[in-house]
Amino acid sequence: MSMNREWTPNIVAFCCNWCSYAGADLAGSGRMNYPANVKIIRIPCSCRLNPMFILRAFQRGADGVILCGCHPGDCHYSTGNYYARRRMTVLFSLLDYMGIERGRTRVEWVSAAEGAKFAATMNDFVKTVTELGENKKLGDLRCKK
Amino acid sequence: MQKIGVFVCWCGSNIAATVDVKAVAEALKSEAGVVFSTDYQYMCSENGQAMIRQAIREHGLTGIVVCSCSPRMHEATFRKTAVSAGLNPYMVEIANIREQCSWIHKDMAEGTEKAIVLARAAVAKLHKNAPLTAGTSPVTKRALVIGGGIAGIQTALDVADAGFEVDIVEKAPTIGGRMAQLDKTFPTLDCSACILTPKMVEAAQHEKINIISYAELDSLSGFVGNFTATIRKKARYIDEDKCTGCGVCTEKCPSRKGLDDFNMKLNKRGAVYIPFAQAIPNVAVIDPEQCLKLRTGKCGLCQKVCSAKAVNFEQKDELIERQYGAIVVATGFKPIDASAFNEYAYNDSPDVVTSLEFERIMNAAGPTKGQLVRPSDREHPHEIVFIQCVGSRCTEDAEKGKPYCSKICCMYTAKHAMLVREKYPDVNVHVFYIDARTPGKNFDEFYRRAVEQYGVDYIKGMVGKVSVEGKKLHVQGSDLLNGEQVHINADMVVLATAIEPDPTARALGTMLTASMDTNDFFTEAHPKLRPVESPTAGVFLSGVAQGPKDIPETVAQAGAAAAKVIGLLCKNELTCNACVAHANEAACNGCSQCERVCPYGAISYEEREIRSPEFRGVRRIAVVNEAVCQGCGACTVTCPSAAMDLKGFTNSQIMSEVDAICR
């Protein structure tokens, strides 16, 4: 089906159940467009996002991975996003250090009321990743050449 | 292998307009494990649900995927449908093809393609689902209220009136708290004691309320519905049951060196004392620091004069262990120590007092019997300066003070100023203020009355310096509106000191695993929507322990906390969250990292006999208390060996979704 279209990136968006997933729903109820190549996976809290999920997505062909969670201070579980913030900071920096473009990973805090922000974030992220092109690196950062 | 049914909803044209629902249902038929796939106009309708039930029975489905609106909308609906057809409710997955697909995409081909991917991801996840059962835990129908001020009393009364037992633990010898120390209350100027003491008596006489005074929480274990508290009842050297509160001992006690805490240390009291006339319990207490008998073994006069034989010098601290279903924190506040503010000469002159000290001076039962006199020479003052925001609204990095607004000072200062002017029209009253903050019913009117009717001189600006000059206090400050520096020779200076949480709050927060902010105020579960609950289940917040507030707000919050407690205690058992963390004992290192990130203190460790290929023997293993775990998953990521997993959102479930999306 996608044969005739030009290349579009495959984006995995992890959204926390309480804020960002609801924000994505609100973007939907508001009929705010963002590209169809963004696929959302619901997790209870941004702190549930295991770096292995991100690596797995990249390795299986995702071109960009974004995590959306409640704004710092608003976490449903009170502290989850603070841990997520540190974990992602360290992970993104490490990926960058290994040559994976920083633009392919992102964290954005989106509240349940920020449907417009969700849509805008996704549009912007897709644009950034599209400019970076296809992700060949992580699938290929293997032990054997 | 699961036998999965896929149900694609049209949602009228909401989905069907941009997603080819038939193509989705068709495409999903070829997914591994899918034995049935169909579409229908409204899956959530009775007909739609009947269709699901029928398919479950006919095809022996082990799980269903509903491609429809957001799970936030109808997940609960479809779980009920599944249950009614004999499936476990957690064998249902929703593919959100409305909010996150049909509504945001205009192109049919694009929308259909994405809907198929989302449905595949749901199927992939469902393959790894396991039936979950939410546990239950019983509820002990008794509440513990920590703190016996107006907040604690009100919460206790409301909970007790609903028919539940309540224990109030108060660290002072009497309940009443700060409100008992106040003279009048704003904005109505009714006498504080007149409205508080009837409540104290009501609490004391309530058959469901048990007041444990002169006591503190020693330790706590358990979780919502099932707390076990150990309460340390300090030795008061007086038998509470025997003492009649006649007060003879307090008059005869030869020691007169103790400072009267109730009167803000403005006068002396005996070693044996009753804090104030309306104390509850109305029982004396012996201060072991001052008592000659306890210190030197000589004296014992009180014992001789006590006709009730209530004095017992052998009394020891007593530990009481009790079960509770809910805990209310009502630990209140204290004014900050003004001695750090020596630019206002607080340490240099007894005539510089804090507002709470002034409150006692103005009170008819206070050290001056309500006569407004200077503490230094007992002379009547003619010029009084009030300084607001002493220690409030300072930056975090300032060497002293608190970053927040203490909220009540503007109003009580207006009250003080008004009371002085009313009783002593000859006294000039000046108030230095930064902003007069009076949001509250009848508050601004009250403040304006102080200015307009009582002629209180409000000066916008702060005082830079107070110096003692002979018998006078030289006050130098800014008048910002006039653009000048003002100098006032005052007889008294009253400091509206900031308030801070009671010093016992921090240790209590640790004991309860209830989170606190950097100022040691207890944090609420949600700042707007759950303002009287702590994030720790079963712990509720009442009064200033949560943040600065006045009496009406405190009473309102106390009632709200009580309503939450009643809502909890009237349940016979609690249904726990089914999506909880769980440690795989064969892989757990017992390294304690998960415990550190758990916001609920739900993880503990036990030594367990392990028999696995890698290890045989006794090892330290993480154990999740399912009644406490809320399922955030912080622990699962901290665990390096993936021993900790989250039911309903397991590593392999999420990995499968990732794989399906990236396929």
Place this chain on the structure above:
Amino acid sequence: MIVNRLQELLQDDENLQFVGWEKGETPFDRTPKTFTAETLGNLCYDSFCGSNLSKYLLSQKTDKKTVVLLKPCDSYSFNQLCTERRLNRDAYHVIGVGCKGKIDGEKIRKTGIKGILSVREEGETLKIETLYGTTEIPRKDVLLDKCLACKGKEHKCADEVLGESEDTCVGDKYETVAKLEAMTPDERFAFWREELSKCIRCNACRNACPACSCIKCVFDNPNSGVQNKAAADDFEENLFHIIRAYHVAGRCTDCGECSRVCPQGIPLHLLNRKIIRDVNEFYGDYQAGDAIGQRHPLTDFTFEDSEPNAERKGGGK
């Protein structure tokens, strides 16, 4: 000297066991080993005892009180394992042994010296007996890489200290990390692909690393979703080292064992060191294993932490 002291300890408790090093087959081999009163004579401590005994302790648990020899750098790992409750501090009598930097046998070989029979230390000089006679090289030329990033001469955990230590750190240990950070993403990627493609998945790094000490590794755990099932799943193969580095983040003491044991010479420690550098920069200086009971930065937070998206050149400043 050390053995004498150990004999002394035996007089108080003859059931003691000792964890130290034993001479191996080649002149440079020193193998971790548990000794009893009978075998204590075989214990050896010299400039080739580079390996970190902390991890070895995990596999040597008994009910007997254990005396363990720790170099200053080993003591960090020991502390970290105590923090993680993998070791019980009370079960050990820790003897801090002096260390002036350990010798890298590989480096001696690489100088071109052949037919080595034995090596003797004389002050700052190594006298090497070979089939072809005696040669000398300065000791400092052949120190282990990890000794060049020495964390200092202090034992962070010791019941007693025997012998003198020396801080052998030269230069900035983050120099290579900084150099990598300064490259373009493509250059960095090329560097890592070049290095990681040498990996033969022998698991030596995983086996030697005192932080990588899970009873059951995530890659062996069927519930993790990433268990390696041979060719069916190349995830582990592709991303093993990133995940390993991430899993020890905040817990890695920078002991350098991973690179020291790698038969392919992959500078694996550069991954860990990058994380350490980041963590120090973002969340304040932190040294894993400095003391028992520390809370590591990834299990902690402040309200003001920086955001993950901030643009940092090469993940650096």
Place this chain on the structure above:
Amino acid sequence: MSLTNQVTAADILRISGVDASRCMQCGKCSGACPNYDEMDIPPHRFAIMVRQGRITELMESQAIYRCLSCFACSQRCPRNVEPAKLIEAVRLTVIRQKGQNHMKADSIPEKLDEKLPQQAIVSAMRKYSK
């Protein structure tokens, strides 16, 4: 000599290390100032004027020379704004631009009077000479 170079609030922030936007205009600094009557611009106005970028007016004021540098304002400030540092920073920018001293060491003796605090003399020497 006119003050030609444009000095911005950011320059003052850089020189003083003080963030004037933290000031809540409580006036405690001006209440504490022992030389208030001599200050044509009192300390609390320094904070607000720096925030508003009205640096030229401050540079032309007399207050920057009349400040005793007693630091009472800085010490009392509940928000760590430290007006004395702002005043010092403005004064410095003037001296740097003028390229000359406002006061010479030789002229000090005649200005001395016995009420002048010791600290003011020391501060004056530091402040008014380069």
